[in-house]
Amino acid sequence: MTRTISNSDARRVFMARQGLSGAPGRAMDQAALLALIEQIGFVQVDSIRTVERAHDMILYSRNQTFRREHLQALLESDRMLFEHWTHDASFIPVRFYPYWKHRFAREEAKIRKRWSNWQGEGYEREFEQTYAAVKANGPVFARDLKAEDHVSGGWWNWHPGKTALEYHWRTGRFSICHRVNFQKAYDLSERVIPDAFRLPEVPHDEFVDWACRAALERLGFATSGEIAAFFALVTPQEAKDWVDENRDILTEIAIETVEAGRPRRAFVLTDELETLTDVPTPPSRIRVLSPFDPLLRDRARAERLFGFFYRIEIFVPEPKRQYGYYVFPLMEGDRMIGRIDMKADRKRSTLDVRKLWLEPGVRASAGRFEKLDAELTRLARFTGVERVEYLQGWRDA
Numbered sequence: 001m002t003r004t005i006s007n008s009d010a011r012r013v014f015m016a017r018q019g020l021s022g023a024p025g026r027a028m029d030q031a032a033l034l035a036l037i038e039q040i041g042f043v044q045v046d047s048i049r050t051v052e053r054a055h056d057m058i059l060y061s062r063n064q065t066f067r068r069e070h071l072q073a074l075l076e077s078d079r080m081l082f083e084h085w086t087h088d089a090s091f092i093p094v095r096f097y098p099y100w101k102h103r104f105a106r107e108e109a110k111i112r113k114r115w116s117n118w119q120g121e122g123y124e125r126e127f128e129q130t131y132a133a134v135k136a137n138g139p140v141f142a143r144d145l146k147a148e149d150h151v152s153g154g155w156w157n158w159h160p161g162k163t164a165l166e167y168h169w170r171t172g173r174f175s176i177c178h179r180v181n182f183q184k185a186y187d188l189s190e191r192v193i194p195d196a197f198r199l200p201e202v203p204h205d206e207f208v209d210w211a212c213r214a215a216l217e218r219l220g221f222a223t224s225g226e227i228a229a230f231f232a233l234v235t236p237q238e239a240k241d242w243v244d245e246n247r248d249i250l251t252e253i254a255i256e257t258v259e260a261g262r263p264r265r266a267f268v269l270t271d272e273l274e275t276l277t278d279v280p281t282p283p284s285r286i287r288v289l290s291p292f293d294p295l296l297r298d299r300a301r302a303e304r305l306f307g308f309f310y311r312i313e314i315f316v317p318e319p320k321r322q323y324g325y326y327v328f329p330l331m332e333g334d335r336m337i338g339r340i341d342m343k344a345d346r347k348r349s350t351l352d353v354r355k356l357w358l359e360p361g362v363r364a365s366a367g368r369f370e371k372l373d374a375e376l377t378r379l380a381r382f383t384g385v386e387r388v389e390y391l392q393g394w395r396d397a
Contacts, residue, residue: 004263005221005276007256011305011334012279013220018295019062020331021280024287028063030070034080034093036062041218041231042090044292045083047182048314050326051344051351052383055091057290060382076178079194083176083184084169087232087297096214097197102207103233104172111167130164131173139177139185140165208234212242213269220276221255221266229298243267258307282334286371288379289329296329308336308359323357332371337362342376350389351380357397364395 005013015021019040028036036059037043046054059066071091074081081091084100085107092100134140145161165186168174175192176184189198202210215230216222222230228239243250251270254263268276289296291312296302303309310329313321324341331337338358344351353376358364376388 002252002254002265003273004254004256007258007305008334009277009279010221010255012282013276014305015282015295015334016279017218017220020287020295021282022063024062024064024283024285026063026065028065030073030078033059033063033066033070034074037074037081037091038093038095039218040294041214042086042092042294044086044294044297045089045091046290046292048326049344051288051328051342051379053182054290054292057288058293060379061287061289061293064378064382079192082193085232087229088292094193094197097193098200098202099207099210099233101172101201102204104170108171111170126160127164127167130161131168134168134174134186135188139187141180141183141185143183208238208242209246212239212246216267216269217272220272221253221268223264223266226266226298226301255304257304259304264304284333286330286332286337286368286375288340288375289331291326291328293329295331302336306336310336310339324355330372332368335362337368344380344383344385346385348389349386351376351383351385351387353388353390353394355394355397 012021017039019036040058040062043055043058048054051057052060055071056066056068059071071081075083075091080094082094082097083089083091085103086092130145133145142162142165145165165174169176169186172189174186175189177187177192178185211231211233212227215227219226219230224240224243225236227243228234228236234242249270250267251273253266253268253273253276255266256263291310296308296310299310308329311322313323313327314325318325323339326343327339327341329336329339336359338356340353340357341355342351342353356372362368373388380386380388
């Protein structure tokens with residue numbers, strides 16, 4: 001008989017695996033920050049700073065003693081993190097680097113096939129020249145390369161030099177060594193990634209096994225499709241084959257969704273089965289999540305577990321937006337309770353709260369608003385502004 005995991009337990013398992021069940025005020029040093037990122041698996045990078053950048057908010061929502069300088073040190077001096085692609089650009093523990101070499105190889109095969117049509121026969125010459133320039137002269141920003149009067153038919157119409165940088169980064173020859181005003185500096189990977197992580201080679205089967213197992217550990221339970229999507233390292237077919245070939249270490253379970261009577265089948269590592277009903281209670285305080293938080297990245301999974309429909313409306317024309325340009329999800333305990341539209345005005349030193357939407361069934365009680373105000377006050381302090389300012393009509397939604 002298939003074991004069923006309640007919706008409440010499933011939510012808490014996923015939250016715990018994604019670092020959202022710890023005490024948010026517990027002191028976290030640089031080593032603990034690295035451990036948190038390894039627990040999560042990666043942290044998505046995004047440049048938008050409506051309040052704070054996505055990677056900072058993802059980490060802050062888990063531990064509010066997070067310090068940006070610790071993250072910078074892990075990336076730029078200790079080299080314990082590197083920046084590359086999962087489903088999007090992310091900060092990734094450097095000990096995972098040997099497995100990413102398989103992604104580099106796959107990217108190179110795909111890019112060469114596509115770009116020979118986009119760029120024409122001479123595109124490789126530009127790539128070789130860019131590589132030689134970085135090798136001879138050291139780190140380079142895209143702005144440093146001569147654009148000439150050329151509009152490329154390649155990567156988003158970038159000039160050839162910038163396209164070459166992206167190509168060498170995607171295929172592992174270059175790494176991002178640091179950022180200035182969030183602009184990326186590229187250097188040879190051998191000058192950025194420590195040899196202990198850059199040199200080892202992992203056989204293909206070991207790579208697939210690691211990618212699937214590591215994803216499942218960080219999800220707690222998952223379908224083969226969810227396993228493949230987590231790191232975006234293996235194909236859905238590779239994940240399906242891995243599940244089929246590892247039935248001896250996996251147990252199929254049923255996960256209750258928010259829609260009662262419609263459990264969803266998933267897999268769990270058998271030796272972790274008993275931990276699914278012995279999970280910590282998450283903090284009861286309200287927390288603001290980044291729109292790119294890994295808890296919500298798989299929108300369909302978030303809807304099944306939390307009953308929370310969320311889409312980023314940045315690219316939706318303003319008249320067609322349901323909520324707003326950049327609206328933040330709100331979590332209380334193990335529930336998604338609403339979303340909030342706000343922006344940091346750094347000139348006025350205010351966190352401007354424009355609009356709040358509570359989910360159906362969530363009471364607009366005085367106690368809940370006190371908790372929200374306390375969280376926004378903490379967030380304002382983290383953002384570096386002096387106060388929270390509630391704009392007229394912010395609760396009208």
